[in-house]
Amino acid sequence: MITLKNIMKSFDGTEVLKGISMTFEAGKTNLIIGQSGSGKTVLLKCLLGLHQIDSGQMYFNDQVFGEMDEESRRTLRREMGMVFQGSALFDSMSVLENVMFPMKMLTKKSYAEIKCAAEEVIERVNLENANNKLPAELSGGMQKRVAIARAVVMKPKYLFCDEPNSGLDPKTAIVIDNLIREITQENNITTVINSHDMNSVMEIGDTILFLKDGLKAWEGSKELIFNTDNDAVNDFVYSSNLMKKIKQVHN
Amino acid sequence: MLRLVFIKPTKGKVMRKLIFKDIQDLIIGSLGIVAFLSFFVGGVVSIQTALNIENPLIPKNLVGFATRQSVILEFAPTFMSIILAGKVGSFITSSIGTMRVTEQIDALEVMGINSVNYLVFPKIISMLLLPIVINFSMFLGILGGYAATIYGGFSSSADFIEGIQLDFRPYHVVYAFIKTLIFAMVLATIPSYHGYYMKGGALEVGKAATVAFVWTSVVIIVLNYFITQMLLA
Incomplete structure (x- = not known):
């Protein structure tokens, strides 16, 4: 399990993450969604330790990331797996x-x-x-x-995926999504996925964190996201014609 | 960055493989161009020297002497290093830069691997073999001079060989190897730095390689001046 408490991060005076708090549970696929520039990748890189957070705390099970020395962080990183957007093979x-x-x-x-x-x-x-x-x-x-x-x-105990199905056709994207979900459940991994693909949200969104301009705008699951009255989420989710049609049918 | 090169080393077995791969890419892969350039430039040096000797009082063995001195003192160690800044330096910058752009360096870091040690240390070790390349360049440069002198009819074989042996100081070779080792460090580290810390995409990889070449050449030329001042003056 990963717990975030009031995570702040800024670059050159520009606040990118503005007090994010969230819990990502083990054995579940946890999605971070939001528009480009909303802070998804920065949050993921903070979780990986590639960016230092300005304030707040990150808990990996009972370990507090901010209180760990470099060697302990290196050991923790060995318990992490990462799937990069471009695969990075x-x-x-x-x-x-x-x-x-x-x-x-x-x-x-x-x-x-x-x-x-x-x-x-x-x-x-x-x-x-x-x-x-x-x-x-x-x-x-x-x-x-x-x-x-x-x-x-x-x-690994923790698996991070940065837009794992970007650039893939919808059928292959679903295969990748399902593969991640199966591996997560089989090994009880805490999986955190960055995505802006609504198919992924509907397929594997056990827990969803919606970011807008560096703020946590909504938190829920794939079952709840269809019926939320949060304007920012609805604006994002129903931005495509396909999703608008689905909403009409749903209604 | 230099501190990171030497701390938290990569496993010995893996590092050995990386070093052999870099020796293949950086040292053995450079022998062809070094041989070609050395032979022909050595030839040109001897022809230029021969054509400028008009006074009959100047002995013909001066052609061999001048070729040896030019090749050993400057051409092989300094100009070969600058040529290698183009070949080896841009290879190092572009290969590390591409790894940066495609997030392969991030992947190493996420795995808990010291990426600087993994990428740069084997290059530094393999570049320590640069004196062997420069030795090869010295031999072929003088051989090229010999061939050009004899086949061009500028001097006799005996005169050229006498010139090569004339007033030979082994310290000059030591001086050449000392500066070659220093240039080898420059050739391994400056391009690595530019590749490792580059930002942007594919276009920036090319720009970083160009910047790395310029800086490596400038540093080699400046160091050459100071080393010569310290060791020969």
Whole structure:
């Protein structure tokens, strides 16, 4: 579980996060949604420790991030997995090497054990025939699946995904969403996903945090988001013609 | 950044592989261009020297002497380093810069890996082999001078070889290797810095590589002046 209390972050005097408080529960897919520039990526990078927060507290289970020394933070990071928006796969490594990489770097396991664990995860994301391919030889959806495999191979307690289905066709996007949800539930991971894709919200939004201009504008679940009377959320959710039609049918 | 290069090191086995890969990319991959340039520039130096000797009182062995001195003291260590700032330097900046743009460096950091050590340390270690490249350049530069002198009919083989041996001071080679090692550090660190801390997209990778080349060349030229002043004056 991750708990945020009054998180503030600014860049060059511009406040980007203005007192965000939220709880992301384990075994659930927690979505952060909002328009571009609302602070989603900054919040995710703060959670990862890539940005230092100005004030507030972040709790990872019972550990207080702000009170941890550099070594403890490094240890905590080893319990985190991250799926980047552009996958961030290592170009010069094959699929298998990419997935083996974190274990090679951070564990003392033998090569055979590492390879076995990596192959197991690759099979889990249905890429068993792509072991020896380079990232450049894969489609966008396959790259995302490799990124997910690499993120979960260390069996993380926390999984972060930055727009995991951006640039993917709707069908592949749903496959990726469902894969993340299944892995989250199977391993009881606290998963936090940045998204502005309404399909993802409807598919896997167990908990949803809506950000607007760096403020928490709404919090709820996919069941509640359709019937909320929050203007900012409705403005965002029903911005497309498709969603407007769905609302008409729903009403 | 330099502090981060040496703290929290990457696992030995992984680092060994990275170092061998960088030796292949940065050192062995540069031998071809170094050989080509050294041979022909050595030839040009000897032709220019021979053509400027009009006085019959000046001995013909001066062609070999001047070629040796030019190649060992300046051409091989300094100008080869500047040429390598273009080849090796832009390779380092663009490869690290691309990793920055595509979030691969962020991925390393998120995994709890010291990305500076992982990316820059193997490059520094492999560039320590630069004196071998420069040694190779010295040999081929003089060989090129010899070939141009003999086949151009500017001097006899005996005169050229006598000139190469004339008043030879081993300290000049030591001086060349000392400055080569210093230039090697510059070649590894300045381009790495520009790649690692670059911001923006693909276009900025190209700009960072250009800026890195300019700064590396400037620093090499300035250091060359001070090192020469300290070691030879």
